[in-house]
């Protein structure tokens with residue numbers, strides 16, 4: 064480690080999804096120097112990461128996973144949760160489920176409507192295409208399932224490799240055909256801004272090797288020898304350092320302090336410091352650096368440098384619930400992986416580029432509440448009443464977010480509030496799967512929660528995990544939406560081919576009938592989808608914003624946040640692809656800022 068005390072143009076905190084993508088793009092310019100400090104290990108060339116379809120294998124292992132505990136959740140029967148988050152190069156892109164999903168255009172446009180010019184669907188499309196190379200599905204897959212796609216919305220030269228994963232087709236066909244028979248449409252290409260209907264998702268797999276394509280392999284490894292790019296792992300950033308602040312002026316970040324092999328060091332930034340530590344740790348680092356709410360900083364004993372009340376607030380998580388069914392005829396599903404012999408054979412086949420280890424989670428459906436239930440108008444009325452009857456004074460700007468969420472709910476044609484995903488295997492936490500049997504678990508996801516949580520530093524110690532309070536179901540309507548999901552999923556049993564393809568429901572099972580019983584099932588078994596956003600929201604400052612549309616922290620000259628924490632209102636999507644969009648756009652913003660600075664200097 065020979066960087067202590069050295070100066071780089073850009074210091075990036077966190078070598079995760081967005082951090083490595085940004086570092087790779089910025090270091091394309093040989094005249095600038097970039098350093099990335101990552102708290103975790105490198106974890107490169109690691110089969111636990113690279114070989115797909117090993118869902119959850121790295122969870123809870125401190126080599127890969129931060130495993131953050133939440134506080135007790137008052138509205139979920141006092142339960143506490145563990146939130147996995149990737150640690151090491153690639154961050155969460157190294158431990159996620161590789162479902163490559165993008166939001167509907169309207170959700171991205173909502174970000175712009177909240178006061179962020181340039182953060183709209185057209186820009187999203189431009190940057191997401193830059194981030195990926197899409198490989199059309201292999202003929203082997205096309206033969207079974209007729210995939211359709213529109214070439215022009217996919218990237219053809221970006222670092223992240225994407226394709227249709229190998230599928231357990233019996234389940235996919237069961238799911239898709241049933242939903243079409245229930246009135247949903249088959250979406251031609253869900254990457255064009257319209258996700259309303261049912262479709263097969265890509266996975267971020269490289270079809271040459273059938274391995275995970277993630278920030279470390281896609282953005283970092285190909286450029287690791289650049290002389291102007293330095294990446295240091297096992298380096299935990301404790302705080303951002305600032306020049307002595309002169310009253311009334313913006314703060315200037317001069318570098319960061321970090322801990323490496325139990326000693327404290329610093330590096331200097333001659334241009335900018337960028338926080339890419341993710342939704343949970345970017346706000347923690349801001350607070351440890353003296354930026355945030357005065358009462359939080361006082362509690363942890365940090366001198367307030369800049370009051371910014373939005374830090375760690377406006378937190379929104381996608382939570383999900385599963386309904387599992389036993390399948391007739393025991394078709395091939397992930398359930399077979401519980402058999403050590405099958406698994407060994409799957410690994411052997413993978414070495415030859417074949418077999419089920421290439422599988423993904425791919426059958427999705429997104430649709431409006433009105434497509435799920437005839438009670439939608441009454442439910443929406445109830446949501447309205449809940450939001451307007453509350454005596455609490457809403458934080459500044461939250462009403463605007465609620466208005467957009469209500470508009471989405473009311474749009475019975477295209478407003479997406481429901482999501483169900485077919486997991487081909489047993490994935491619910493109450494019953495145990497039986498050997499020789501096959502299952503499908505339909506996972507239902509809350510896309511636009513009204514509840515807002517908070518994430519704050521608990522102490523001055525950067526190794527102390529922050530306090531995480533998602534406040535699940537603080538707004539009861541969030542729970543109601545999940546009840547509607549469960550009821551909708553159960554109606555699939557009345558429709559072919561699900562009707563004859565399924566033997567019976569396993570969880571929650573026949574004892575769970577009334578809405579009240581479904582509510583209890585949800586409260587006792589729901590979990591995070593690991594898509595948390597909002598803790599460093601991009602919003603006008605007076606509306607709770609932490610960063611402006613240039614991703615610059617308000618009140619600073621050269622400190623940005625570039626990760627998924629800046630999303631101010633949740634999207635009906637999984638967030639991996641979006642993290643790259645943020646990084647790609649940030650790279651353009653930072654390059655433009657440097658060009659301007661150089662021009663001014665003459």
Ligand SMILES: Cc1cc2nc3c(=O)[nH]c(=O)nc-3n(C[C@H](O)[C@H](O)[C@H](O)COP(=O)(O)OP(=O)(O)OC[C@H]3O[C@@H](n4cnc5c(N)ncnc54)[C@H](O)[C@@H]3O)c2cc1C
Nearest residue numbers: 077079080081102154155159160162300593627637638639
């Ligand atoms: C278990 C799981 C499954 C998921 N499944 C999917 C999926 O299938 N599809 C999908 O679209 N999305 C999925 N996601 C979400 C998606 O992966 C994330 O939203 C996205 O990767 C977040 O990127 P990020 O850059 O914001 O943060 P991260 O990728 O988490 O990067 C943050 C990095 O900062 C580092 N860091 C933190 N603090 C410090 C510090 N003090 N000093 C130095 N380094 C620090 C961390 O170690 C980490 O490497 C999943 C996420 C998880 C956790």
